[in-house]
Structures are given as structure tokens and as C-alpha cells.
Amino acid sequence: MARASTKRRRTRRGRAGGHTFLKTWGPSAPHVDELAISVVARYARDWGYLDGASVVTAGLGLTQLLSHPAAPGPLQTLAAIAFPEYADHIARMAFIRRHTTLPYFLAFEPRALAKAVLCDLVSGKQRTVYRAYRPAMTLCGQPERLRFCPRCLRLDARRLGGGIWHRSHQLPALTHCPRHGTPLLDSDVPYTGSPWSELRAPSAHICRELAENITKPLFGEALTQSVAAASIRLLGRSPGSAHVSVDAYRRALRVLGLGKFSRRVQTRAVVDDFSKWLRINGGEVSSLGPARWPESLFTQIESPTSPLQHLVFRCYLSDRLRVVSFHAGVDPEAE
């Protein structure tokens, strides 16, 4: 008992000391719509005159994990800086939900799985989460480089003294800035896989406004716009809110008259119908990845599909059915 309370006192004092240190020497609080990647990158930039990498590594308690816009990085430190008034685990949860793209990916998972991923991350099991969940985040539709909007970059430079990486610019299907409507450009920085200590903040040097850097749209204009709008909305939604069960897809296909045959015929009919719809809407099955992915959506015989594929398939179904929602469990807002 006595040992336990001593330990508690020590922990409290340790944390308070840590907060003071972070306040003075740590990274500055994240801005609205700023990625964890960006907070660390700005810190590295500000300390670059010292030995950047080791200051950043030691100061933030970085692990060997690699960067990803959906990854919260040195979560404990960043959460304490972003939400100093919150209890530790609430601050971590809030940081993940506001400064990573993870809410977008978790919206498509069953509620129980999404909650488990969040709980594991919050309790510090980042390694376990990445091993199990990273493949789902890196499926086709992932950009190659971090993106920026030239107008946002200029505004941030004027307002904040330097550029930041926006999380809303990094969603897989996005080609235009949600704020300015201008085409997004690819920077020189890889979308994922950089060591956290080597991240770079946006600057004119790595964010060049060249015509060849304009993000190539995956689909035609109409489809791109509806998928992009749905993607942005998902950032603010709860985990599991966009999940559609395999049965719900089957029911929707039956309503279309595509699900009443044997599985083989059904698959062929859906692929043909879906491909036709995609061509009309300016998309190609091949640009979405494996040609057999429509099949995998409702038979689960292939690798899991990406959120982007789900969004496109849902646009297809709601368009075909001419209704906003095709299943009671589907939120019409997510379409």
C-alpha cells in the first residue's frame, strides 16, 4: 500500500516536471487540421541548428516506427502539448481524432474493431496496431507523396511563420483543396515511410508549384467530387460510421436484380454492371486496383478492399438505386 502511494506520487511529480519541460523546450501545439507528422517536422525544423535528429528523437520519445498520416507518432508527448487540460487518455484520443487521418480509415471498419484499434493506440501498443492494421491503410488508392495547396501554404507562412502539412489534403481520393478548391500538388516528401526524426516541414523548396506536380485525379470530375466530399465528412465521424456489412451489399445487389443468380453469374453480372457505371462516370476498374475487387466486396474471397473502393462502390449503389441510403444501418451523410 505504502509502496503504491509512493509510486503514485512519483508518477505525478514526474508528469508535472515533464509538462514544464515540454512547455519550454517541446514542440508547439498543433494547429487546426495539422497532422502529427507536421508537428514533429516543425519541431525538427526549429531545432535544426543543433543536432536535429537526436534532439527530436530524445525530446519526443520517438520510436523506430515510420511515419504515416494516419499514425499519431510520439503520441504521449504530442497529446500532452495539444490538450494540456485533458486527462492523459482523453488527450491521446482527441489527438488521434483531430491530428491523424486514422478516423477516415476507421470509419469503414466494424465498430468493435475500430474501437479496439483506438484503445490499443491510446494505451501505447502502437507496434501491435501497425503490424495488424497498417496493411489496410496502405492498400491501393494511397498517394505517393504528401500533398499541399499553394494558397494554404502561403497563408500558413504569413499567419504561422511557416508551412504545415494539412491532414485534409492527404485523403486518398482528394485532388482539390477543400478550402480553396484549387488543385492539390504533390510535394517531394513521401506520403509514408520516413523516420519521424527526418520529417520535413513544408517549404518552397520541397513544395514546388509545377504543372507536373498537380495531383492526378483517379476518376472523372463528378465521381471525384462526390468521393472527395464523402471523404472529408468522414474525418469528423465516429469509428465504424461508414461500415457496410457484406450482407447489406448483398441485399442492395439483390434489389438491383444482380444477386438472384448463382455466385459465379452474380459476380460476373455485378462486375459488368459496375464497370459500365464506372466508365460512364469517368473511372476505370483498373485504376482502383485489382480487377476483381467488386467481387471481393460481397464474397470476401479476395484481400480486404480499401476505403476508397468502398466509397466508390457505395456511390455506384446509391446512384443505381436512386436512393440516398440502401440499408437502415448506412448513414446517408456518408454518401
Ligand SMILES: [Zn+2]
Ligand atoms: Zn487551400
